[in-house]
Amino acid sequence: MSDRQPNRTKTLLQRTFFASETPRIEPALYADGTAVRAERDRAVLSDGARLSTDTYFGRFAATYWQRYTDLAAVTVELDYDCSDGATLTVQTRASDISGRVRPLSVERFTGAGTAVMDVRIDRFLDGGAAWFDLAADGGSVSVSAARWLADAAPVRDRRVSVVICTFNRPDDAVATVGAVAGDADLAERVEAVHLVDQGTARVSDNPGFAGLADLLGDRLNYLNQANLGGSGGFSRGIYESTAQGRPVTDVLVMDDDILCEPESILRMTSFAQFARKPMLVGAQMLLLSETTRIHMTAETDDLAHLDCTVPPPNARRGVDALEFRQDKRVIAGYNAWWSCLIPREAIDAVGLPMPYFIKWDDIEYGVRCRGAGFPTATLPNAGVWHADFHLKDIDDWSSYFGQRNVLISSAIHSAFDGKTIAATMAKHIGESIVGLKYGQAAIELEALRDFLAGPYVLADGGRAKLAEINAMRRDFDDTRVRPASEIADPPVIPSPPAPAPKWERGVLVKRAAQQILGRTAPGQIAVGAFDATWWHVGRFASAVVTDASQTGVRVRTYDRALSLAQGRELAALCWELRKHAPELQRAWREAVPQLTSRENWERLFAVD
Structure with a gap:
């Protein structure tokens, strides 16, 4: 039997809870046991019960603590109350990078008090975690207020x-x-x-x-x-x-x-x-x-x-x-x-x-x-x-900001090779066009135009652009989510496998050529949200596509004139992107200090 006095001056690192505050959350994320009544901060183990905290929230992430802190050891403390004749066994365990489990310590307790176990943080550099397991024998045991503590002050004692x-x-x-x-x-x-x-x-x-x-x-x-x-x-x-x-x-x-x-x-x-x-x-x-x-x-x-x-x-x-x-x-x-x-x-x-x-x-x-x-x-x-x-369906107004902002981020932080970036944008927006998502292609083309225009496009923080993008999308029928009951049930055509990555560009060009030459399948098909890929939808003249939210459908219909116009604009913008990549990168990098300054944000916040 072992029952050292707890050290209340230690620093709290984490607590072990036995259940969520929210009933909809699976209790096994916190503790896994048999013959156990688990509450948030308390678990009652019947005679013969076993409980493990080798769980998502039960573990102590020892590998991260060893790699990024100077703590050599931590202490596990928990309060217990054993019924007459009952014994509580507490075993601390650890894993390594491969998931192999090793025992660290075994302590047994009777009566009531606070159990205290030390865990060294010394064999976890590549991986592994620590946790504790509980067992009740000879009667019921109540365990509460389980906590992991450090016998050291924080490096930065900061709120x-x-x-x-x-x-x-x-x-x-x-x-x-x-x-x-x-x-x-x-x-x-x-x-x-x-x-x-x-x-x-x-x-x-x-x-x-x-x-x-x-x-x-x-x-x-x-x-x-x-x-x-x-x-x-x-x-x-x-x-x-x-x-x-x-x-x-x-x-x-x-x-x-x-x-x-x-x-x-x-x-x-x-x-x-x-x-x-x-x-x-x-x-x-x-x-x-x-x-x-x-x-x-x-x-x-x-x-x-x-x-x-x-x-x-x-x-x-x-x-x-x-x-x-x-x-x-x-x-x-x-x-x-x-x-x-x-x-x-x-x-x-x-x-x-x-x-x-x-x-x-x-x-x-x-x-x-x-x-x-x-x-x-x-x-x-x-x-x-x-x-x-x-x-969440990616075919929405936020795609404009996603495309514009990733280009800006790439210009600021990557090598920003014009040939690679232009090819990546051509493929991405080309997939929207071939996939009959003309509304999404339109705002992604707008994102590319605005990136090419330079840092001044961020001057108002996006308020005017949001309204502009929403108005732009309203011009395209394929952006509208309709009740499924409005549409007759077209046949469902199974989706073919995705093309191998090395063939994706070739298949994209092939689908675009088939569309231009009028070699798409006539009529209308139905496509589920997770099958609505460009290589599938692009084979047909029209597709009723389930929105990813599962709340309605969108109707996508091939439009030859619009497809050609968007394709030509995409080619022109990507050529400009490729040609002017170095100047664009320089302009965006030079603008970062001003764009992220307190003065610029004060202007946007309208702070006096």
């Missing part, structure tokens, strides 16, 4: 300013701020919450807003401003957090529409405080529709080819957190802003985000920080739930 940007989602915003403010341990680390409201359905009018104000007091900074997109909302919060006279804090940016696990935020702040050098710390994205599935364990970019969805070595996409254990350490290139902590040192070094309105602002900022010597860690046991990307 955090939370920034949440919202647009017409008052219920979501109240819930997200409430998740932060309602957690006592986390709230102690929060200096301020900057809630930037850019919508017309005001958060302040929501019945739950008064409760937030009561919880946070003068730490809640509620701001209204014109809609400047996500980049404008987040930039306003970062601007306020770093204003002269405010305490020096790190900044945690969070989407308004996430389902927030406050423990993830506490773990991010702990890690940032102990990192030997300042670094960005991000949470993973879990899917709201499949709450155990991870969007991607970590991400990086390939700006030379206009791509931001690249899995770095050892990263995985779409895995089930109940089945897949993240033992391999992954080096992230950036972390999206569904939840990401930015150290104050990085903000001071690189300035504010780019005035992109929406899309790529978080990626560009992470890449900019990385170039200035501030890497990103995406913690594998910190996650928030976010709306699934595969249920």
Whole structure:
């Protein structure tokens, strides 16, 4: 038997919860056991019960702590209460990069008290995690207040300013701020919450807003401003957090529409405080529709080819957190802003985000920080739930901003080879044209035109462009989402396999030639959202395509004159892009200090 006195002066790194605060979340993400009644902070084990915290939220990400901090050991403490004659067995375990499990310690306890176990952080450099398992014998046992502690002070004992940007989602915003403010341990680390409201359905009018104000007091900074997109909302919060006279804090940016696990935020702040050098710390994205599935364990970019969805070595996409254990350490290139902590040192070094309105602002900022010597860690046991990307159709107004902003980001941060960039854009927009998405092709062509025009296109932060793009899309019938009941049921034609990557350009040219020569199949077909690829839809004269949201359909119909006109414009713009790439790169790079300056954002915010 062993029962050392707990050391209450230690620093809290993370807590082990046995269930979510939200009933819809699978409990096995927190603890896995038999004959166990699991509550948020307490688990009751019947005689013979076993419980393991070798789970998504139960693990301690030892490989990241060994690689990026100077902690040599941590302590696990938990309070227990054994019924008469019952024994609690606590076993700490660890994994390595290959997932092999090794025991660390075994302790047995009777009566009531606090169990204390030490875990050395010394054999995890390439990968691996630590956790504890519980067993009750001879009677029932109650376990509560499980926590991981450090017998050391943080490198940077610094509080955090939370920034949440919202647009017409008052219920979501109240819930997200409430998740932060309602957690006592986390709230102690929060200096301020900057809630930037850019919508017309005001958060302040929501019945739950008064409760937030009561919880946070003068730490809640509620701001209204014109809609400047996500980049404008987040930039306003970062601007306020770093204003002269405010305490020096790190900044945690969070989407308004996430389902927030406050423990993830506490773990991010702990890690940032102990990192030997300042670094960005991000949470993973879990899917709201499949709450155990991870969007991607970590991400990086390939700006030379206009791509931001690249899995770095050892990263995985779409895995089930109940089945897949993240033992391999992954080096992230950036972390999206569904939840990401930015150290104050990085903000001071690189300035504010780019005035992109929406899309790529978080990626560009992470890449900019990385170039200035501030890497990103995406913690594998910190996650928030976010709306699934595969249920959002890319054929919408935001495609303009995505295409324009990736070109700008590539010009700023990559070699920006004109031949490669022009070929990549030609293929991408060509796929929209061949796929009969003329409305999307039109706004992507507009994005290319605006990029070629130079930095002045960002002068208003995107407000006028949003209205212009929406008006442009209304001219194209294929952008309209209709109720499926409006359309007669056409035949469903199975999609052929995707062409091999080396043949994609050739197949694209072939499909375009077939369309021009009138060699498409007559009549109309039906295509599901996940089969609506250009190489399939482009074979037919008309297609009824299910929108990715599964709420309606779009009708795409081949238009020879429009296809030829868009193709000619695409060729001309790509030639200009290829020819003027060096000058464009120079212009955009030279504009970054002014575009990201406090003075430029003050102008956009209309701050006096």
